[in-house]
Amino acid sequence: MIKRTIERVLSWIGIVLQLIGVVAMALFLPLMGNSDFKDTVVQSMQEQDSSFTKQDSTEILDILSSLITFGLVFSIIVLIIAIIAATLIGKKAKLAGVLLIIAGVVSILGNWINAILWIVAGIMLLVRKPKNDNDDNKVHTQDDDLEYLDKEEQSASHHQNDRDNNYKY
Template identity: 30%
Template sequence: MIKRKGEKIMGIISIVLNVIGIGFGALMLSMDQSFYNQINEVLQEEGETLPIETLEAGVNAFGIQFMVVSAIAAVLTLVGVIFLKTDRRAVISGILFLVSAVTLLIGTVGLAFVPMILLIVIGLMSLIRKPKADAYTSEYPS
C-alpha cells in the first residue's frame, strides 16, 4: 500500500483553484457597462471598433464557459481524490486527473494553467508510482 498523501494534497489544492476559477467566471459575468466602454476605448486607439453588445456577449459567453469547465474539472478531481484510497483505483484516478487537465486546457484556452499543471503532475504520479513487491509473500511455500 502506497501512501498517496502528496497526490491527495495537490488534488485538494487543484480543487480549491478550480473553485476560484468558478468565482473568476462569475466575476466576468458581473462586469458593468463602464468596463465594456473602457475596452472599446482601447480598441479604438488600436484602430478597431466593436459594438458594445458584441463585446458584452463575448465576455459573458467566455465567463459561463470558464465557470462550467472549472466546475467539471473540480468534480473530476474530487472523484479522483476519492478514488486514491486504494492502490487498485490509482490508475482510474490518474486517468481522471489527466482528463480534468485536458478539459481545463481546452475549455479555458490555457488560462487555468496552474491547476492544469498540478493535475498533469498528479495524474502522472498516480499512473507511474506502483506499490513495492514484498520480499516475503505468501505465494511461495516456506
Template identity: 30%
Template structure:
C-alpha cells in the first residue's frame, strides 16, 4: 500500500480554497442581485464622493455605465455553482484516494477541468487558478504514482 499524503494535502487545501471562492462568489451574486455594484459605481462618478481619495479623478458616466454593463454580463450564480461542485467532488476524491486512486484522480482532474470551463471569465484574477492547479497536481499524482513492487530475497 502506498501513502497518499501528498494527494490528500493538496486536495484538502484545494477544497478549502474552493469553499472560500464559493463564499466570495456567493456574496458577489447577492450584491449583484441587490444592485450594490451599480450604486457603488454611480457613487464613484460623484466628485464629492467619500470613496475617492484626494487627487483621484472620479469616473465618468460613460466609464461607470460600461462597468455596469460588464458586471451584468457575468453570471455569478453559475460561477458560484462552478466553485461549489469541484469542492464537493474534492471531498469525495480525498476520501477515495487511498482505496481507489484512479477514481480519485478522475474526480480531481474532472473537477479541475469543470472549474476551468466555468470560471474562464475570471482570467484576470490569479486566486481562482490556485485551487485548479492544486487539483491538477493531485490528480496527476494519484494517477501516476504506483505502489513499489517488493524486492524478492534469495
C-alpha cells in the first residue's frame, strides 16, 4: 500500500482555500441585495464618473450580483467534487485523481491556486505507483529453495555439457 500523504495534504489545502472563498462570497452576496449598500455604491460610482446614470449603476450592480450568485453555486459544486475526491484518496486513488483534475480544471478561472493544488494532487494520484518490494519483504519458503536449487542444477549441467562438447569452441 502506498502512502498518499502528499496528495491528501494538497487536496485538503485546496479545499480549505475554496471553503474560504465560498464563505466570503456567501457573506458578500446579501450586501448586494441591501438597498442602502446599493445606494452608496451608486452614489460612489456617480462621484467618480459623472457619465454614469443611476440606472446604469443599478444595472451594473445587478449584473455583479448575478455573477457572484453564479460563482457561489459554481464554487460549492467544485468544493463538493473536491471533498468527494479527497475522501476517496485511500480507497480509489485513480477515481480520486480524475475527480481532482476535473475540479482543478473547472476552477482554474475562479481560484488558480486551488486549481494548481488539485491538478498536481490528481496527477500524482494517477502516476505514482507502489514500490515493488518482492525482494525486501518476501518470505522464503521451501518451494522457493527447491526452485533455486533446480536453477543451480540446471546451470551446473549446462556447464558440464559445454565442457563435454569439444566442438563448441
